[in-house]
Amino acid sequence: MRQFIYLMMIVAAVTAGCTKTDKGQQTTAHDQQPKDTIYTIKAAMGIYGYQPERALQIVDSALIVGNMTELQAEQCRARIYCMSLMKERVDSLLGGPKDVCLDSAQAIGERILHNDTIKNDLRRRQDVLEILAYTARMKKDTTGWMQWTYELIDVCRQLGGPAETDALRSEAEVGAALHALGRREEGMAKLDHVIEVLSEKPDFKFNELDALIIALKRKILLLSSPDRYAEILPLARRILERLDKYENDPDAFHDGSLREPKTDEKRADYIHFYRSQAMNHLTAAYASLGERGNMQEVFKKLERDVRDVTAREHTARYNALQQQMEAERQRTIADKAKQTAVTIGILALLFLVFAVAIIIQNHRIRHKNHALAQQIAEAVKYKEKFRLLSDNTPDPSSLNSMTDEQLYQYIADIVIREHLFCDPNFGRETIMERFHLSKERVGSIFSKGSEHGRMSTYILKLRLDYAAQQLLEQPDKTVVQIASDSGFSNSAYFSNCFRQHFSLTPTDYRREAISAHQQ
DSSP: OHHHHHHHHHHHHHHHHHTHHHHHHHHHHHHHTTTTOSOSHHHHHTTTTTOHHHHHHHHHHHHHHTSSOHHHHHHHHHHHHHHOSOHHHHHHHHTOSTTHHHHHHHHHHHHHTTSHHHHHOHHHHHHHHHHHHHHHHHTTOHHHHHHHHHHHHHHHHHHOTHHHHHHHHHHHHHHHHHHHTTOHHHHHHHHHHHHHHHHTOSSOOHHHHHHHHHHHHHHHHHTOSGGGHHHHHHHHHHHHHHHHHHHHOGGGGOOOOTTSOSSHHHHHHHHHHHHHHHHHHHHHHHHHHTOHHHHHHHHHHHHHHHHHHHHHHHHHHHHHHHHHHHHHHHHHHHHHHHHHHHHHHHHHHHHHHHHHHHHHHHHHHHHHHHHHHHHHHHHHHHHHHHHHHGGGSOOHHHHHTSOHHHHHHHHHHHHHHTTGGGSTTOSHHHHHHHHTOOHHHHHHHHHHSSSSSSHHHHHHHHHHHHHHHHHHHOTTSOHHHHHHHTTOSOHHHHHHHHHHHHSSOHHHHHHHHHHHHHO
């Protein structure tokens, strides 16, 4: 038994060692919840532009682990559907025709806009209105776009602070829309107002820079007609001047706003994107005005900038590929090590299980042998006892002269008086030895001289009657003890015979008999 315990301890140790890698991963995953989990709004919103499928998976997982409410998940889905740069991929995910993602985003936005939580939280209402305004704009629904944008501006005004800049950004969009609708003077006036307010802001940070560039771009596009190219030049130069300042001292513009690039690489891409557009506008304006020299100078700068960006992109792409290859190599090594550890662990576990099975089987065999030896010893002892008592039995000649009925009555009295049936080993051979009778005469006694027909039936009845008496008279003894005291070597066999004979289990019989006796 001690060896068995030791082996089980070894099995537990090996199993723990084999699953160490998996367990470590599980612990890490558990520790990540909910503080460090990758399933967060921030994680989803950080990749939805180019990885909408993964972003939607993160949203679903965050909802499952409890890091996001259903309402927050709906907001995230709506933003992913309408603002992802991979709209065709999102359309495919939704299983619909082209631009079904915009319809889905609009339906979600209009539904949750009436939610009490959204109504009472200005920032969340701002987010939903941004989604609706952007969706309407992408669907070329000018009326809807204007409606949602005006509501958005009102909410931003109520929020104040950085949201004031968001309101100005939206006003610039409204100005461009009014101009497109034929209300040119009104639209241009609104754009000029936005540009003036943003330019004169004392605390001019990135959020203001981004809003100003958007407003200047909108005005440039409205001025793109042959008779107004000269007005484009100062606007494009203002964009380039602001971008140069931002490039030379990015810390001075840092405000932590959502649109601010988070890395040097993304900041360089942002500057290149808007600088290229501004230079294109300058080049087109100079060409239209016939200023060939200025046009060539700007074009050369634009060409150098494109070359620099292209080289940087190639370098970044090469570094990313190298990192990906190294990560894949490390992953392959880790997978092989894990598979080896699992294989060794399984083999060790199988070996130990086999060893434990052998030990258990040997233990059972020893237990059976011990029980058999004990039974044999008791049988020998029992036979010896009745051999010594045989001196008190009548002379065999006198017994043989009795009829079967007389001899049965004589033997039955002794069996009952001395409780011989209570010994599990009591049987035909005991009667034969005790009373010096032949096997045939013993059979005749019970088949012809009694109503039982067979000796085994007679013994079983005596034992069951005695057990029923003991169940009532010995309430402190268990059913197992009563079975043993009544001559049954197997308590399960006793219970089965008792139920067949009395139509009650021993326990039910005892309860009913005691209850009836007390009454």
